[in-house]
Amino acid sequence: MxxxxxxxxxxxxxxxxxxxxxxxxxxxxxxxxxxxxxxxxxxxxWRLSNGGGPIPPVPDVDARPGVFAAEVDRVRASLTEEQCALFQYAADNHASWADYFQRRQAQQLASTNGVPVVGGVKNSDDRRV
Known part of the structure; x- marks a missing residue:
């Protein structure tokens, strides 16, 4: 080197x-x-995607229950009332939510696979960064 x-x-x-x-x-x-x-x-x-985007760690119910519960609440806020009534979306169904957070992180990491990495000193508008 x-x-x-x-x-x-x-x-x-x-x-x-x-x-x-x-x-x-x-x-x-x-x-x-x-x-x-x-x-x-x-x-x-935290992890970095191929494009350099930061990906948050998977919430851990045992290590940080408050963070896990807040993240579950954040996701549940985007669900309909019918969806929230389902067992798989129950706030206390920790196994289901842990699986969901694992899949979400994998999707976030994979979302930049194959995307060209932007380099150089100019942006897409040909202006200096």
């Missing part, structure tokens, strides 16, 4: 990269913005 960065041992050892913080990941996810190219997912539980 040193041949790619002659005279710069720090860059050759990946010291120019840094880990994505939880707050940064959440803000980028909510705004649907890809991470800068020098970012890594880090130990926060």
């Amino acid at each position: 040193a041949e790619r960065f002659p005279g710069d041992a720090a860059a050759a050892n990946d010291f120019d990269h840094r880990s994505l913080q939880k707050r940064e990941a959440w803000l980028l996810f909510e705004a649907n913005i890809s991470t800068p190219s020098n970012m890594r997912a880090g130990p926060t539980g």
Whole structure:
């Protein structure tokens, strides 16, 4: 790798990269913005899609029950009353919701497969980024 960065041992050892913080990941996810190219997912539980988009960790009912319940409530808010009455969408059906969150994360990760990664210093309008 040193041949790619002659005279710069720090860059050759990946010291120019840094880990994505939880707050940064959440803000980028909510705004649907890809991470800068020098970012890594880090130990926060977040993952990066092929296009660099942050994907949130799967909520864990045992580790963080409050976060799990809030995420279930967020999804249930988009359901109709008839759907909410079904057993599979019951708020206390943790196994079903855990499966749903696993599938959702897999879909989010796969959604950028095959999409060209945008690079360079100009956006699609040929303006400098």
